Amino acid sequence: MKTTKYHFDNESHSGENPFKVPDHYFDKFEDELFRKTFVKHTVGKGAYSRALRPLLYLAAAFALFVLVDKIILHNTASEPAVAENIKMQPDADMLYSTLDEYQVLGLCLDDESLTTNN
Amino acid sequence: MGRGGSAMIKCGWPAGNLISIVIFAIIMATKSDIEIVSLLHTNREAGFKLLVKAYRERLYWHVRKMVVVHDDADDILQNIFIKAWKGLDSFREESQLFTWLYRIAVNESLTFLAEKRKKNIFSANEIEDDLFRHMESDVYFDGDEATRKLQKAILLLPEKQRLVFNMRYFDEIKYEEMSEILQTSVGALKASYHHAVAKLERYLSEED
Known part of the structure; x- marks a missing residue:
C-alpha cells in the first residue's frame, strides 16, 4: 500500500x-x-x-488635611452667622421704626407668649 | 585569583561565555520534572522560568498541529503558561508536571477551536477548510506534496481523533501517558488511533 510510507502502524517511527x-x-x-x-x-x-x-500615604495625608480643615471651618462657621445677625440688625431697626409703640409692645408680647408656649 | 586565572578571564571572555552557555545547556538538559518542582518550592519564579524553558517547544508543537496557524499557537502557548503559573498551587505533585501541562495545552487548544467554530457558524466553510487554505500559503509550513496531503487528511479527522493521532504519531506520547492526560482508557485511545489511521489510509489511497 502506498500509504505505508507514513508508518502509521509503528511504535518506532514518528511523523515528520x-x-x-x-x-x-x-x-x-x-x-x-x-x-x-x-x-x-x-x-x-x-x-x-x-x-x-x-x-x-498621600491620600491619607490629604484626608487628614481635609479633616483638620473641616474642624477649623466648623469653628469659624459661626462667624458668618454673627456677621449675618449684625447685617440683619439695621433691617430690624427699620422694621421697628415703621411700627408704633403699641404694635411693638404687641409683637413683644407675642414673642413672650411663643416662648412660654414652647 | 592567580595570574593564570585572570589571564584566562581577560583573553577568554568569549570562551568563558561559551563555557557558561554549555554548562547552562547541560544543566537544562538534566533538569527533570522533579528538579523543576523542587525549585518551584524554593524559588517560584526561577522554577517557573525553568519550566517554561523545558516545555515551551513540546507544548508549542502540540498546539501548532492542532490549530495550524503560528500566531494562534503563540497566543495559546502564552495562555497555557499563564494558566500554569496561576494554577501552580493546585498542581498535585503525585501527577507529573508533563501530564498536567499537556492537559492544560489540550484544553486550551480544544477551547480555541470550539470558539473559532462558534464564530464561524455563519460561514460557508468549515474551519478545517480555512486551516488547510492557510497552511497552503503559510510561509511557516515546509512540507512536500505527500506531507501536505497527510496534513489535509489529518484536518479532516474528527477533533478528538486528530488529537489522539497527533499525540501518538507526532509527539510519540505513550498510550498510558495519553490516558492520564485525556482521562480516557488506553483501550479507547488505541481504538481512536486505529480509526484515525484507517480513515487517513482510506483518504490518502483515494487521493493517490
Whole structure:
C-alpha cells in the first residue's frame, strides 16, 4: 500500500513535522511571555501594593488635611452667622421704626407668649 | 585569583561565555520534572522560568498541529503558561508536571477551536477548510506534496481523533501517558488511533 510510507502502524517511527516557526521564536518567546503577559498577570499584588503605597500615604495625608480643615471651618462657621445677625440688625431697626409703640409692645408680647408656649 | 586565572578571564571572555552557555545547556538538559518542582518550592519564579524553558517547544508543537496557524499557537502557548503559573498551587505533585501541562495545552487548544467554530457558524466553510487554505500559503509550513496531503487528511479527522493521532504519531506520547492526560482508557485511545489511521489510509489511497 502506498500509504505505508507514513508508518502509521509503528511504535518506532514518528511523523515528520512540516511546520516551522519564525527565526529565534523560542528564544524570544520567554522574554515576550514575561514582558507582555506574565509580569502583568503575576508580578501582581505585592508589586502593585508597593507601587500604590506612596499614593495611599498621600491620600491619607490629604484626608487628614481635609479633616483638620473641616474642624477649623466648623469653628469659624459661626462667624458668618454673627456677621449675618449684625447685617440683619439695621433691617430690624427699620422694621421697628415703621411700627408704633403699641404694635411693638404687641409683637413683644407675642414673642413672650411663643416662648412660654414652647 | 592567580595570574593564570585572570589571564584566562581577560583573553577568554568569549570562551568563558561559551563555557557558561554549555554548562547552562547541560544543566537544562538534566533538569527533570522533579528538579523543576523542587525549585518551584524554593524559588517560584526561577522554577517557573525553568519550566517554561523545558516545555515551551513540546507544548508549542502540540498546539501548532492542532490549530495550524503560528500566531494562534503563540497566543495559546502564552495562555497555557499563564494558566500554569496561576494554577501552580493546585498542581498535585503525585501527577507529573508533563501530564498536567499537556492537559492544560489540550484544553486550551480544544477551547480555541470550539470558539473559532462558534464564530464561524455563519460561514460557508468549515474551519478545517480555512486551516488547510492557510497552511497552503503559510510561509511557516515546509512540507512536500505527500506531507501536505497527510496534513489535509489529518484536518479532516474528527477533533478528538486528530488529537489522539497527533499525540501518538507526532509527539510519540505513550498510550498510558495519553490516558492520564485525556482521562480516557488506553483501550479507547488505541481504538481512536486505529480509526484515525484507517480513515487517513482510506483518504490518502483515494487521493493517490
